[in-house]
Amino acid sequence: MSIAPTSTKNSAGIGSLMAFAAMGCVQLGLAVSATMAGSIGPEGVGWLRLAWAAVIILAIARPWKQRFSKATLGICALLGVATAGMTLGFMMAIQTLPLGTASALEFLGPLAVAVFQGRGAGRWWAVVAFAGVLGLTEPWNGTADLTGVLFALGAAVCWAVYVLLTQRAGDAVDGIGALGISMPVAAIVATLVVGPATIAQIDLRTLLVGFGLALLLPVIPFSLEILSLQRLTTAAFGTLMCLEPAIAMLVGFLILHQVPRTAAMIGIALVIVAGIGATRTGARKTDALEDHVIEQESVGTGVAS
Secondary structure, three states, X not given: OOOOOOOOXXXXXXXXXXXXXXXXXXXXXXXXXXXXXXXXXXXXXXHHHHHHHHHHHHHHHOHHHOOOOHHXXXXXXXXXXXXXXXXXXXXXXXXOOOXXXXXXXXXXXXXXXXXXXXXHXXXXXXXXXXXXXXXXXXXXXOOOOHHHHHHHHHHHHHHHHHHHHHHHHHHHOOHHHHHHHHHHHHHHHHHHHHHHHHHOOOOHHHHHHHHHHHHHHHHHHHHHHHHHHOOOOHHHHHHHHOOHHHHHHHHHHHXXXXXXXXXXXXXHHHHHHHHHHHHHHOOOOHHHHHHHHHHHHHHOOOOOO
């Protein structure tokens, strides 16, 4: 096992384009999901995406050909539970909140991880993020739907757990292999929660649309993110991902005709600034990562060929 990062400007540029494309696919997928929610409900759309994604990822990753320790299987299973919670929670949130607002609130999850992993003054970015949340929700006006805010914050918690578990799973096994376990688990969890009430509403057209939607989110974005991370540092990648709430606001405006209020635009800008600042102070220590790689090489753990 070896790490051979490419550091040329051309590679970094391609990696950045891949990251932007991944974010665009995510937000387009969410916008399409919002338009489908009227027929099978937001939770039904989330379930359909996860179910198809599990089928597609299983065909690609073929996890039965890889070796997993019991600890790694547990991490991947928990990752699947977090994925299901993140997906279903966010789908419920965008039914009553603008896409940009819900995306910024959900982004507080990975932002919190970056803040707490930061050092010294880095943790002050939490204050900036809190100011952004005030602008997004405008509690003094009571304009934001409380239920939607709670669903978005629940998705944020799941995203934070997702980030932490993805990092551990990625250290233990190939990323695609980990997804081969976590995505089916996410589909099973979603099926247990909302499947019985949704399956009866599914017709052939909805099923086919769901397949395309699963490619748009999460299959293609995940693949692009993996390729992007082969060309960018985690800090650079995280900084780019901080722009996702802005992309969500733009997609919501263009596709869903959601015109953001001035306070919401300021709030999203503050969350983005906080995310960039926290990411720059919360990168993983290179020495620790290299030590882990050396340990993996010495004991021969990882993916079986």
